[in-house]
Amino acid sequence: MTAPAPDRSSILIVDDMDENLVALEAVLGPLDQQLVTARSGEEALKAMLRQDFAVVLLDVLMPGMDGFETASNIKRLDQTKDVPIILLTGTDVDADYAYRGYALGAADFLSKPIDPWVLRTKVNVFLDxxxxxxxxxxxxxxxxxxxxxxxxxxxxxxxxxxxxxxxxxxxxxxxxxxxxxxxxxxxxxxxxxxxxxxxxxxxxxxxxxxxxxxxxxxxxxxxxxxxxxxxxxxx
Structure with a gap:
């Protein structure tokens, strides 16, 4: 696994919808870190095996390998198990989604629409x-x-x-x-x-x-x- 530049960390954004990726990149842009995007759980796992990440923003509702399965696979691999995961999902979801996320080892859980200030604040904790x-x-x-x-x-x-x-x-x-x-x-x-x-x-x-x-x-x-x-x- 490769390491980011000494003064910058890498953030992985995982979402199957391009408009969501663009929106999250815009929100996190002011942090001046390396932003990497993936459009599926499979792409996310491949990216995490190629380089190190400070935190992963992971959409729960994705076709194929959803966010929960992706998080489970991340936590199962020695190379990636310690990377913090923030799960993202819409407002109309089952009440037990947050519980399932934390049970898998997610560090945090946010519902859309996401407050930009809140997201940057939470991500900054993991960057530090x-x-x-x-x-x-x-x-x-x-x-x-x-x-x-x-x-x-x-x-x-x-x-x-x-x-x-x-x-x-x-x-x-x-x-x-x-x-x-x-x-x-x-x-x-x-x-x-x-x-x-x-x-x-x-x-x-x-x-x-x-x-x-x-x-x-x-x-x-x-x-x-x-x-x-x-x-x-x-x-």
């Missing part, structure tokens, strides 16, 4: 969450690169540009250049940091954990630990 998640993922990847650079044998004053302040470590008590700390203590600390990175990566895959400020704090703390170890091992 998507931006935060991508920023945290980038930070986690930077930490991984720092750890890989520190574990590279024989690295003395070299390394990649991504290493930054950790470049130029001197030999430790074992005489090995560029290692993080001395002897068993350094190895144990490195193992602890690696384990923390694994925990962070697991949290990144959990939508509920991503909503907590704890994840950002853990990434910042781990980054400080890595840089501190690098500074202690230098010279």
């Amino acid at each position: 969450l998507d931006r935060k998640n991508r920023q945290l993922a980038v930070q986690a990847e930077q930490l991984r690169r720092l750890l890989v650079a520190e574990q590279t044998p024989g690295r003395a004053g070299g390394g990649t540009a991504a290493v930054g302040p950790l470049e130029g470590h001197g030999p430790d008590s074992t005489g090995t250049p560029g290692s993080m700390g001395a002897g068993t203590g350094g190895a144990e600390r490195l193992a602890e940091i690696t384990e923390k990175l694994v925990q962070i990566e697991l949290m990144l895959r959990d939508p509920e954990a991503n909503e907590s400020p704890v994840l950002a704090d853990r990434i910042a703390e781990l980054e400080r630990e890595v840089r501190t170890m690098g500074a202690n091992g230098a010279g």
Whole structure:
């Protein structure tokens, strides 16, 4: 799956009627995000397997694969199960439609005609969450690169540009250049940091954990630990 540009998220709009797609694109245009349209549930699933989306606006009443079946398939796939879904439907619908939507894992349910301000407000919530998640993922990847650079044998004053302040470590008590700390203590600390990175990566895959400020704090703390170890091992 491909990722959107760093400063933009992607929104998928699914409706079998062209006039509805045009109307929704007009409402969401001011958000200045990438808008992708699909005219059926099958098209929507194909689009979601090609790229990442911050949120899906999904019409319930469509011929063939309707919105409920499409939502069920989205939630069944590992690649797409965490993408928020806002279900859209007309006013003359069964009373249990909202219940069915939430039972399938939909994040919200709106009836047409849709208030443009309400829709933009709800979509913005998921755009903010998507931006935060991508920023945290980038930070986690930077930490991984720092750890890989520190574990590279024989690295003395070299390394990649991504290493930054950790470049130029001197030999430790074992005489090995560029290692993080001395002897068993350094190895144990490195193992602890690696384990923390694994925990962070697991949290990144959990939508509920991503909503907590704890994840950002853990990434910042781990980054400080890595840089501190690098500074202690230098010279």
